[in-house]
Amino acid sequence: MEERTQNNDFIELDFTGYLQDGSIFDTNNEQIAQKNKLDIKNPERTMCIGQRFLVKGFDNALIGKEIGKEYVIELSPKDAFGDRMPELVKTMPIAVFHKQNINPAPGMSFFLDNYFVRISAVSGGRVIADFNNPLAGKKIKYKFTVIRKITDMDEKIKALMRFFYRQEFEFSIEDKKIIVKLSKNLAPLIEIAKPQWREILGFEIVSEEKDENSKKIKEAETKPQT
Structure with a gap:
């Protein structure tokens, strides 16, 4: 009988995350990262199942998997990075950004007071800032293999x-x-x-x-x- 994973198991995991258009948004495989010119350094490969090292749907999907077998799962936004929340799109005075030595422009993204923000528009001293996770509202896919259990x-x-x-x-x-x-x-x-x-x-x-x-x-x- 094949060995399968259980909740609270520590595992070495190889994974790659894809958007619906096939583009890669995350991986812990260094060769795939280099090939796709992703700036990912020292990616984590050790996970504890059930402890939310990963998004909820992916974490849940790791239970009951065979060691060494490749799997593919598709996740809805609620099981991945959540739905987009309109209340997280805010209109702010441009002075808030200037105080942080930031000159905001549409398309820019950065951390502001420990929150990730993307600038949607700048007009007349006002800035429309989107605090949603960039992957919020998106369906995603993961391809993964549990390499081994860690004891x-x-x-x-x-x-x-x-x-x-x-x-x-x-x-x-x-x-x-x-x-x-x-x-x-x-x-x-x-x-x-x-x-x-x-x-x-x-x-x-x-x-x-x-x-x-x-x-x-x-x-x-x-x-x-x-």
């Missing part, structure tokens, strides 16, 4: 760190605890997603202040003499 705990922990914190930290495992070594100013990061760590791995995650002085002394001791 190594270190791989799982590093994947969750990248997902929750956008970076990896030094850590150790002791008695169902993941002890993360951080500088004092980064310690509050660990409070983010503590319940999810317990739910997914059954481990508590705690922080331990990194001894920067010891690290500097050790580096000095091992530095070659000139």
